[in-house]
């Protein structure tokens with residue numbers, strides 16, 4: 084595209100109610116081209132509803148959406164080849180094998196049949212090419228569903244909980260796939276329950292709860308902005324609670340059955356003090372995460 | 388590969404890999420054809436058998452009429468005995484130029500038939516013997532009437548019924564399962580027009596209907612069943628296509644209302660079964676009471692049946708297609724329009 088780069092996604096104050104329930108209650112955000120944007124939040128936060136309004140699958144009660152300079156609603160055939168969507172519930176043709184699913188979806192976009200095999204390779208399903216969709220495991224189906232969203236090489240990709248139901252290995256593989264897509268200049272908008280994953284993958288995240296965005300920024304910025312203490316966890320018995328509290332920089336110390344947890348905002352001097360006392364065995368350092376951000380924003384513990 | 392072709396291919400594969408659908412589309416109606424065809428197979432031979440004594444041109448001409456079967460007896464007494472016992476409706480005794488007809492008073496209809504045929508034959512031979520040119524000539528032409536041999540009405544009837552099953556179930560179940568499995572939403576996100584999706588599905592249904600036609604007619608043509616097609620059987624093709632679109636539209640309507648496959652099959656059955664019975668699938672509607680015949684005209688299957696009968700076994704020409712085609716097209720348009728109005732992409 085020539086001239087000023089237009090943002091890939093512009094969402095302005097969208098709203099959607101189901102009866103009394105405000106599923107999406109005034110959500111606005113912008114995603115730059117090439118950005119990896121995550122929407123986080125617990126069950127029922129409104130992530131899927133938001134995503135489906137943005138994709139043009141649902142009509143918002145109010146607000147504006149612009150994708151790559153076009154309106155997604157009502158159905159906009161000009162836009163459709165440029166966006167790839169993976170729905171939260173997987174959508175497949177009945178009785179077709181993995182390869183046939185990809186070929187059929189691909190053909191809707193005029194993609195050659197060979198692409199199907201490349202996509203299978205990409206998501207690690209080559210050995211399942213001839214297996215019918217209903218005989219795949221949950222995670223395999225999930226990967227196939229992602230492949231179907233990517234089969235026509237879209238510029239803008241929407242993935243609704245792509246890593247749900249994946250084993251750790253498959254999750255990591257998918258991260259690589261998503262990073263590779265982003266490296267080719269594509270824009271990715273995705274939802275997840277895994278805050279740790281979002282911290283690793285996303286350029287920016289929006290934290291959503293009850294239909295609203297509570298915070299939106301780069302994960303590191305959100306965590307830093309929280310000014311939450313770092314937790315240093317020691318094996319119980321190496322140090323008493325009183326001794327721990329005596330160390331300069333320590334704000335608090337708790338003890339439970341197995342460990343002693345020290346809270347501090349100056350981890351460096353505290354760690355060297357602990358090293359002097361020779362209590363580094365089995366020591367763990369836990370810095371604040373998006374979970375702490377969520378806790379801080381909502382006052383509730385985050386349950387994925 | 389174009390979207391149209393690959394969507395059609397996807398649907399055909401889904402269809403061929405589903406044993407249950409294959410059963411209901413092919414085997415299930417075929418079972419009815421076979422069972423009814425065999426059960427009712429003989430009742431079509433309606434030659435009247437009578438006892439005969441003597442010989443001569445009268446008896447040989449009687450046999451040639453094709454309506455009378457003669458059971459030869461050596462003497463009058465044994466022939467008479469058969470009639471007395473009620474085994475045969477009549478006996479014809481020829482001795483020289485004298486022809487005597489004895490009939491049982493109990494069966495007036497058979498007696499009338501036999502008397503008519505025998506006196507007709509006698510008159511004809513008399514005329515020939517007198518060497519007179521007849522003043523009136525009678526030309527006869529055989530047409531297949533309403534009282535066809537069972538296989539003759541069973542084949543078009545069961546074929547139409549089978550096509551109504553594949554049409555209604557095919558479209559209703561595809562629609563419900565595609566909506567439930569979110570395939571519809573996913574397709575909506577692809578740059579492919581609704582028309583493409585719809586026409587590819589209709590085309591698959593039409594293909595199925597043609598396959599059904601070939602299989603059913605081939606089976607009925609086996610000597611065991613003895614279907615005889617009349618000249619312009621290929622005129623059934625347009626009916627097959629139009630019938631499919633009408634039933635497809637009904638299926639769309641069912642699919643638009645029902646949320647689950649189970650509900651859709653139930654609803655489809657509720658539509659199809661009464662329609663099948665009232666439209667002459669298993670027995671000729673002409674035998675039904677008048678008001679029932681009137682009711683049956685609201686069903687597209689009735690019109691399809693009529694048209695199929697006319698062109699497959701009654702030897703009628705293109706003119707027999709006009710009314711059924713018009714009704715089926717009107718049905719497709721009206722029901723299709725309603726179905727399109729209440730169509731939903733998702734639950």
Ligand SMILES: Nc1ncnc2c1ncn2[C@@H]1O[C@H](COP(=O)(O)OP(=O)(O)OP(=O)(O)O)[C@@H](O)[C@H]1O
Pocket residue numbers: 101104106124125126127128129130131132133171
């Ligand atoms: N079609 C609908 N009709 C009525 N309510 C709905 C509908 N779709 C969603 N909701 C409600 O809207 C709210 C937001 O749902 P949504 O699916 O967007 O949540 P989510 O953040 O994607 O949750 P999850 O993590 O479980 O996928 C929920 O309370 C849900 O019950």
Ligand SMILES: [Mg+2]
Pocket residue numbers: 130131132171243
């Ligand atoms: Mg969701």
